[in-house]
Every structure is written in structure tokens, then in C-alpha cells.
Amino acid sequence: MWLRLKFVNTDKNINSRVSRMPPLTSDHPVLALAKRPTSAAFHGFVRRLHMASQTDDPILLAGEVGTGKRQSATTVHNVSGRSAHNFVQIDCLGIKESKFELEMLGSLNPHNHQLRQGAVSLAEGGTLYLHEVGELPSTSQTLLLRLLESDTYSPVNSSDTYNSDFRLITSSSQDLMAMVEHGKFRNDLLHHINTLTIRTPSLNERREDIEDLVNSILHEIPGGRHKQLSPEAMEVLCHHKYTANILELRNIIHRLVGTFESQSYSGLQVVQAIHAGTPSSKSERVIEKKSQRSMLPDFNGYIDQAQNNPPTFVQPDQQVAAPQPIFQGANHSAYASTTYHIGPQTAPAQPVSEPAWPSAKVADIRSRQVQAPPQPPSWQDRVAAMETEDESMGPFTALKAQERDYIARLVEYCNGDKKKAADIAGVTLRTLYRKLKH
Numbered sequence: 001m002w003l004r005l006k007f008v009n010t011d012k013n014i015n016s017r018v019s020r021m022p023p024l025t026s027d028h029p030v031l032a033l034a035k036r037p038t039s040a041a042f043h044g045f046v047r048r049l050h051m052a053s054q055t056d057d058p059i060l061l062a063g064e065v066g067t068g069k070r071q072s073a074t075t076v077h078n079v080s081g082r083s084a085h086n087f088v089q090i091d092c093l094g095i096k097e098s099k100f101e102l103e104m105l106g107s108l109n110p111h112n113h114q115l116r117q118g119a120v121s122l123a124e125g126g127t128l129y130l131h132e133v134g135e136l137p138s139t140s141q142t143l144l145l146r147l148l149e150s151d152t153y154s155p156v157n158s159s160d161t162y163n164s165d166f167r168l169i170t171s172s173s174q175d176l177m178a179m180v181e182h183g184k185f186r187n188d189l190l191h192h193i194n195t196l197t198i199r200t201p202s203l204n205e206r207r208e209d210i211e212d213l214v215n216s217i218l219h220e221i222p223g224g225r226h227k228q229l230s231p232e233a234m235e236v237l238c239h240h241k242y243t244a245n246i247l248e249l250r251n252i253i254h255r256l257v258g259t260f261e262s263q264s265y266s267g268l269q270v271v272q273a274i275h276a277g278t279p280s281s282k283s284e285r286v287i288e289k290k291s292q293r294s295m296l297p298d299f300n301g302y303i304d305q306a307q308n309n310p311p312t313f314v315q316p317d318q319q320v321a322a323p324q325p326i327f328q329g330a331n332h333s334a335y336a337s338t339t340y341h342i343g344p345q346t347a348p349a350q351p352v353s354e355p356a357w358p359s360a361k362v363a364d365i366r367s368r369q370v371q372a373p374p375q376p377p378s379w380q381d382r383v384a385a386m387e388t389e390d391e392s393m394g395p396f397t398a399l400k401a402q403e404r405d406y407i408a409r410l411v412e413y414c415n416g417d418k419k420k421a422a423d424i425a426g427v428t429l430r431t432l433y434r435k436l437k438h
């Protein structure tokens with residue numbers, strides 16, 4: 001077959017859409033984190049990542065949600081020989097086949113013959129990162145397979161064929177092998193992307209790193225640099241069972257700083273911040289969903305918007321935090337590449353600012369901000385609702401029930417040690433038993 005190979009000049013578009021990443025200094029918290037002795041799990045992970053960055057093979061980052069897969073991908077790019085070129089990422093979560101094709105390959109406008117670059121063209125010489133590749137529809141899997149097999153592509157509506165040259169990094173929080181067994185992922189595609197498979201350890205496997213992570217997260221929050229956590233607060237965080245890993249830890253810390261004015265956070269405040277992220281009543285769940293949308297920085301907005309919005313190139317000031325390497329590579333002076341995020345825009349993070357009140361009260365206030373009932377129920381109605389735990393009362397859920405739930409969770413965090421739970425809650429052991437009974 002006769003192939004017409006063309007060079008696409010991308011500079012103009014690139015400069016108008018994105019700017020260069022800020023240089024990373026040696027005191028960057030994430031770099032500092034990797035330089036210190038850390039957990040065995042993280043140490044092994046960083047070593048594998050470092051070795052992989054010295055090659056040009058495809059990498060599959062496999063790990064739970066929020067374990068830092070995307071951050072690891074940007075790190076590999078930044079320390080690789082491709083760092084002077086672009087890092088382009090596509091979020092495959094909820095993406096439709098036609099959109100994936102357009103985003104990957106770009107398209108030729110039949111009217112003015114202008115070429116809209118796709119990710120493959122933008123990643124020329126650099127790195128293409130596909131987040132949650134297991135979410136790709138089957139037709140898109142076939143498209144990706146063809147691209148990887150031939151190293152060539154044609155933009156939509158174009159008969160021209162171009163050479164592709166990018167390093168592929170993919171990530172998945174699903175077991176792709178199991179998906180192959182169930183016929184949900186192409187076996188041949190898996191073998192094209194998993195040359196180097198690196199598992200990102202969960203936070204529960206690297207609890208020794210939590211203190212450093214907390215400090216690095218505090219440093220990135222405006223005004224957080226001067227805040228600290230008491231030993232009990234740190235203990236609560238180190239014993240918490242994380243389901244969304246660093247993402248969850250970040251939310252807890254952001255919630256702490258956005259909720260309490262303290263300079264030093266207590267164990268009780270941390271428990272409340274955790275509790276506020278695990279709503280138990282229907283109204284709390286609604287409130288929390290809304291507040292989390294404004295607090296979570298990364299892909300969360302994408303899920304809801306993916307169906308309706310056309311693909312967008314996110315400008316740097318709308319982007320999530322600039323990629324931060326986990327380890328320092330040999331050629332770190334070359335941190336000058338450009339990052340693209342292809343996918344609907346996400347709203348900038350809005351920390352919730354509330355007074356340092358007990359969690360039940362915080363939830364109550366937050367609900368009023370969100371739902372703003374024109375005629376608040378009378379005091380008597382609220383008391384009645386508390387007694388009956390009537391959900392028709394909307395935001396006004398039973399404080400007693402919330403308190404009981406909170407204490408039960410606190411006891412759970414303390415591995416059943418009620419004395420310790422009472423100390424953290426600032427009540428006597430007797431009061432704790434009484435509140436648990438009610």
C-alpha cells in the first residue's frame with residue numbers, strides 16, 4: 001500500500017493552547033518524599049518506575065483508584081528521553097467510540113481543509129497516556145490495536161496517512177486479565193500494552209508514608225504550610241482503612257483545612273473530617289456528593305459531563321495540578337514539556353469553609369447552603385424529626401443518630417478500644433457508653 005507520509009507542524013497550535021510546565025525544584029515535596037526512606041511497597045514501586053522510564057516500552061500502571069497512576073505516568077514522561085516533547089492524556093472513562101477516534105486521530109475539516117490535531121499527533125516524540133484503558137468500548141480497542149500494530153494513522157475524513165511516534169502509558173483500576181477472560185477486553189491489545197506492568201501500591205500497603213504524604217498535601221494548600229496534625233490525629237489517619245487511597249487522604253486534609261480554623265488538628269477533628277466524607281443518611285449523601293464535586297480536582301467532573309460535552313483542550317489554569325515526579329531522574333533539567341488533557345473541563349476546586357463545629361452540625365449547615373429551604377421547619381418539627389429519624393425532613397436528620405453513628409465509627413477506628421475512643425472524643429468512658437446505647 002502506498003502511504004503518503006506528512007509532517008504536521010504543531011508548534012502554532014501547541015503554543016496557543018498550552019504553556020510550559022513550571023520547573024520543579026529540588027525541595028518539591030513529592031521529590032523529597034521519594035528521596036526519604038519510605039515503605040518497602042513504595043520503594044519497590046519507585047524502583048520499577050525508574051527502570052521503566054529508562055526504556056521506551058509501553059507501560060501498564062495497574063492499581064486501585066487514587067493510588068497515583070496518572071501522577072506516575074507524568075513522572076515517567078518527565079524523566080524519560082521524551083520529556084522535551086508533549087505529554088498528552090486521554091481519560092477513557094465513559095468515552096464514546098466516535099469521540100475517542102476524533103480525540104486520538106484528529107480530523108480534517110472537509111470545508112476549509114484545516115487539520116484538527118488529535119492526541120497521536122500532539123504526542124509526536126512524547127508520551128501518550130490513556131487513563132482507565134479498560135473502559136474503552138470494543139470498537140475503540142480495535143482502533144487502538146490497529147494504531148499500535150501499524151505505527152501509522154489517518155485523521156478522520158482524511159485519506160492521508162501519518163507515522164506515529166509516541167511512548168504509550170496506560171492505566172487501569174480493573175483487572176484487565178479478568179476482563180479478557182470475560183470477553184470484555186481484547187487479548188491482543190492487552191499484549192500490546194502490558195510489556196511493562198507496574199502495580200501502584202494502595203495506601204493501606206504503605207501506611208509508613210502517610211505522615212509524609214499529609215505534610216506534602218498540607219504544603220500544597222494555601223495557608224496549609226503552617227498547619228500541623230497532633231500525634232493522635234496522625235494516628236487516626238494511619239489507622240484509617242482507605243478505599244480511595246491518596247485521593248481520599250487528600251480530600252480528608254483539604255476538608256480539615258477548609259472546615260476548621262485550628263493551627264493544630266486534633267484526632268477528633270480528623271475523625272469528623274473522615275466522617276463527613278462517608279455520609280450515612282440520604283440527605284447527607286446528597287450534600288456530600290455536591291460538596292465532593294467541588295472539592296475533587298481530577299476526573300470526577302468528567303464522568304457526568306462526558307455524555308454531553310465535546311472534547312476540549314484544557315488550558316493550564318483550568319488544569320489539575322502540574323505533574324509532579326515521584327523520583328528525580330538523571331535528566332531532570334529537561335522538565336520543559338507540555339501537558340495536554342483531552343476531555344471535558346473540570347471546575348476548579350472550591351474548598352468548603354465552615355466553622356469548627358461538631359460533624360452533625362456541620363452537615364446540617366452544609367445542607368442549608370446546598371438546599372436552602374425557603375421556609376425552614378419549626379423547632380418543634382425538627383425535634384419531632386430527630387425523634388423519628390424522618391428522612392422527609394430533608395437536611396434535618398437526627399443529631400442523636402449521627403452522634404451514635406460517629407461514636408461507633410470512632411470505636412471502630414480505635415480497634416474497639418473504647419477508652420481511647422473516649423479520649424479522642426473528649427468525653428468520659430461512661431458518657432461514651434451512654435451515647436452508644438441511645
Ligand SMILES: Nc1ncnc2c1ncn2[C@@H]1O[C@H](COP(=O)(O)OP(=O)(O)OP(=O)(O)O)[C@@H](O)[C@H]1O
Nearest residue numbers: 030064065066067068069070071216246247298299
Ligand atoms: N506522591 C504524592 N504526593 C502527594 N499527592 C499525590 C501523590 N501521588 C498522587 N497524589 C495525589 O493523589 C490524587 C490521586 O492521584 P492520581 O490522579 O495520579 O491517581 P490515579 O490512580 O490516577 O487516580 P484515579 O484512578 O482516581 O484517577 C491526586 O490528587 C494526586 O495529586
